[in-house]
Amino acid sequence: MAADAAALIRHKREGQRLDARQVHAIAKGIADGSWCDAQIAAFAMSVAWRGMDAEETRALTLALCDSGSRLRWDGLPGPLLDKHSTGGVGDCTSLLLAPLLAACGGYVPMISGRGLGHTGGTLDKLESIPGYTINPLDARMRAVLADAGCVIVGQSDALAPADRRLYAVRDVTATVDVPALMVASILSKKLAGGAQALVLDVKVGSGAQLAHEEEARDLADRLLDAAAGSGMQVRAAISDMDQVLGNSAGNALELREVLDLLSGRGGGARLLELSIALSAALLQMGGLASDEDTARGMILRALESGAAAERFERMVAGLGGPRSLFADIDAWLPRAPVQRAIHAGRAGFVGEIDVRGLGHVVGLLGGARSQAGQAIDHAVGLSAVLGLGATVSAGQPLAIVHARTPAMAESVAGRVLGAFRIDEEAPALPPLLRWHRPGVRA
Numbered sequence: 001m002a003a004d005a006a007a008l009i010r011h012k013r014e015g016q017r018l019d020a021r022q023v024h025a026i027a028k029g030i031a032d033g034s035w036c037d038a039q040i041a042a043f044a045m046s047v048a049w050r051g052m053d054a055e056e057t058r059a060l061t062l063a064l065c066d067s068g069s070r071l072r073w074d075g076l077p078g079p080l081l082d083k084h085s086t087g088g089v090g091d092c093t094s095l096l097l098a099p100l101l102a103a104c105g106g107y108v109p110m111i112s113g114r115g116l117g118h119t120g121g122t123l124d125k126l127e128s129i130p131g132y133t134i135n136p137l138d139a140r141m142r143a144v145l146a147d148a149g150c151v152i153v154g155q156s157d158a159l160a161p162a163d164r165r166l167y168a169v170r171d172v173t174a175t176v177d178v179p180a181l182m183v184a185s186i187l188s189k190k191l192a193g194g195a196q197a198l199v200l201d202v203k204v205g206s207g208a209q210l211a212h213e214e215e216a217r218d219l220a221d222r223l224l225d226a227a228a229g230s231g232m233q234v235r236a237a238i239s240d241m242d243q244v245l246g247n248s249a250g251n252a253l254e255l256r257e258v259l260d261l262l263s264g265r266g267g268g269a270r271l272l273e274l275s276i277a278l279s280a281a282l283l284q285m286g287g288l289a290s291d292e293d294t295a296r297g298m299i300l301r302a303l304e305s306g307a308a309a310e311r312f313e314r315m316v317a318g319l320g321g322p323r324s325l326f327a328d329i330d331a332w333l334p335r336a337p338v339q340r341a342i343h344a345g346r347a348g349f350v351g352e353i354d355v356r357g358l359g360h361v362v363g364l365l366g367g368a369r370s371q372a373g374q375a376i377d378h379a380v381g382l383s384a385v386l387g388l389g390a391t392v393s394a395g396q397p398l399a400i401v402h403a404r405t406p407a408m409a410e411s412v413a414g415r416v417l418g419a420f421r422i423d424e425e426a427p428a429l430p431p432l433l434r435w436h437r438p439g440v441r442a
Contacts, residue, residue, distance in 0.1 A: 005029055005039045012046040020059040027063035031162040037169055044166065044175040052180035058226050060180065064188035067162035071194040073109060076146065079286030081106040082195035083278055084186050086219070087121075089207035089359040090244035090268075090385070094122045094152065095258040096275035097282075099312040102149025103302035104279075104295075105288050109145055110152045111159065111193045113167060123154050124368075128252035128333055128378040131320040144318035148311050151319070160192045171369075177209040183222045190232070197233040197285035199278050200224075202436070205241035207355025213238075220436040233285045236436040239274055243353050243387045246271035250367045250381015252333045253402060262309040263326050270387070270432055276300075277433050334379035336402035340409040342416045343395050350390045350398075351423030358382060358399070358419050361412045365403055380404060382416070389426045 008026055012018055018026070026043060029035035035043075052060065073080055081101050085091055098108040112122035123134050134154040136144070145151040155164045163185050170176050170185075190198050200223050203209070204216035220236040227234040246268030248257045261267040280295035289295035302308040309326055317323040322332050362368055366377035385399040386392065398420050403409035 005035050005043075009039065009042045009046055012043065012050055015050045017053065018056050018059070020055075020063075023056065023059040024063045024066070027060070027067045027162040030165050031067040037165075040166060040169045041173045041175075044170055044173055044178065044181060047180055048175050048178045054222070054225050057180045057183050057222060060184040061187045061191070061226050064160050064163040064166070064184050065191045068156075068160050068192065069158045070192045071109065071159065073107065073142075073145070073194050076107050078105045078107050078149075079288065080194055080196040081108055081282045081286050082110055082190055082193065082197070083199045083201065083282065084190060085201040086182065086186075086203050086209055088203040088205070088209075088241035088245055089355050089362075090246045090249045090254060090271070091203065091241070092122070092125055092246065092254040092258050093201065093271065093275045093278060095125065095255065095312075096261060096272070096308075097279050098150035098152055099148075099262065099308040099315070100275065100279045100299050100302055101282060102311040102315075103307035104283055104298045106149065106282065106286055107145060108150040108152075109141075109193055109195070110150065111155055111189045112152055113154070113189075122152060124376060124378070125251045125255045126152060128255050129316060129321045129325070130332060131322065132316060133320040136319055140318070144315055148314035148318055150311060150315050152315070153319070155189065160188045163188045179215075179219050179222055182209070182219060183226050186223065187226055187230070191230055195232055197282055198227070198235075199281050199285075200234065200236040201274075201278060202236055202238050203241040204238055205243075205355065205430075206353065207244060207359060208241035217436065221438050224436075224438050235281055235285065237278065237281075237433050238436050239433045240430045241355060242430060243270075244355055244358060244382075244385045245274065247385055248381065248383045249358055249385065250362050250365075250383075250402060251376070251378040252335075253379075253381045253383050256329060256333055259309075259312075259326065259329050262303070262312055263306075264303070274432055281435075336377075336379040336381075336404055338401075338403045338406055338409050339383075340401045340403065340406075340413065341397035342399050342401060342413055344392045344398050344420070344422060345394065345417070346392075346422050347394045348392055348422040348424050349426040350386050350388055350392060350420055351425075351427045352421040353388060354419040357415060358385065361401075361415050361419075364412055364415070365401070365408055377404060380408075386420070389429055391426075392422055 365380035
């Protein structure tokens with residue numbers, strides 16, 4: 001099998017197309033363990049160098065999906081809705097979207113992942129909650145979905161196992177942002193997860209995997225093309241990541257912000273607006289709302305009434321977490337012992353932010369992993385992060401560092417300060433979200 005793996009890697013390395021049979025052989029080797037991590041990395045790098053055309057990408061998507069079993073959700077009285085984001089610093093929309101949709105009559109079986117590169121992972125955020133089980137038994141997962149209307153878990157051993165191994169290797173081999181691998185990974189999990197309607201949030205900007213608009217549009221086109229004929233309704237949006245999406249970056253800090261928004265305590269306006277926009281689209285796609293205004297009204301009522309918060313708490317309790325999460329958030333979420341404000345040196349407006357740099361700061365503090373399987377510190381990160389266009393006075397905090405020790409806070413202080421450019425005039429702000437139309441360029 002090793003010789004077969006080497007031949008397939010060489011084939012792609014030399015710029016040759018892989019047919020469906022060859023792609024399925026690669027996925028099988030990754031899934032059954034006959035391919036080692038080094039061979040997986042070599043394949044990923046070959047794809048990074050040579051690319052994959054539409055047929056190869058579609059074949060890889062199906063091969064990763066078919067490397068395991070597909071979930072069926074028969075008997076649920078509402079549509080199966082799902083969302084995927086390509087990831088960005090402070091992006092925790094899944095944690096808001098899932099209970100919002102559940103409170104509006106949808107069912108959200110969301111298979112999520114850990115952090116990739118400089119971005120945080122949904123599972124890493126949820127593991128900030130003591131007792132939360134990210135890999136429950138199938139019967140438990142189904143019971144939670146039926147009761148709460150949403151369940152956010154990791155990939156089981158049976159669900160797209162080839163993607164699970166490939167995903168982990170990509171994280172540590174600089175192949176996170178390879179378009180064909182991104183498309184196949186995203187869609188294989190969603191197909192295997194059984195969603196009927198899917199919204200794809202393709203992020204672009206300094207804090208995203210894709211820094212440039214054309215890259216984001218190309219990926220959106222690839223995703224929609226690969227999903228064609230799958231049986232899922234799919235829409236794609238392009239959203240801005242030239243600033244931290246919410247006010248926080250770091251696992252427990254982002255989760256705290258989500259809990260604050262769900263309980264009416266405030267939080268990031270952009271994070272809330274994006275979550276509402278994506279949720280409204282899914283309610284329409286699932287037949288639960290006839291138009292956007294109706295969908296938004298349903299979502300706002302779910303927030304204001306506490307119904308969305310109650311769905312989130314039921315999901316957490318059903319998966320082993322506390323039953324009184326919202327009653328005393330501070331009692332359940334970890335806190336870093338050191339908080340240090342980073343102050344602006346001059347007055348003006350926040351004109352530019354190195355958001356990727358802020359994501360790397362979280363990693364330096366211990367809040368992200370540099371290799372697969374590495375333990376992370378859920379408590380560390382950044383809070384009260386200012387956004388683009390914010391008015392700043394000299395000495396005003398730009399962000400607050402949450403660290404394990406004073407020395408760790410000091411070690412990243414210069415990086416945080418250097419991530420913000422203060423200008424004399426406020427910048428023009430890009431739109432938060434634009435719905436993507438295939439082949440259309442702005």
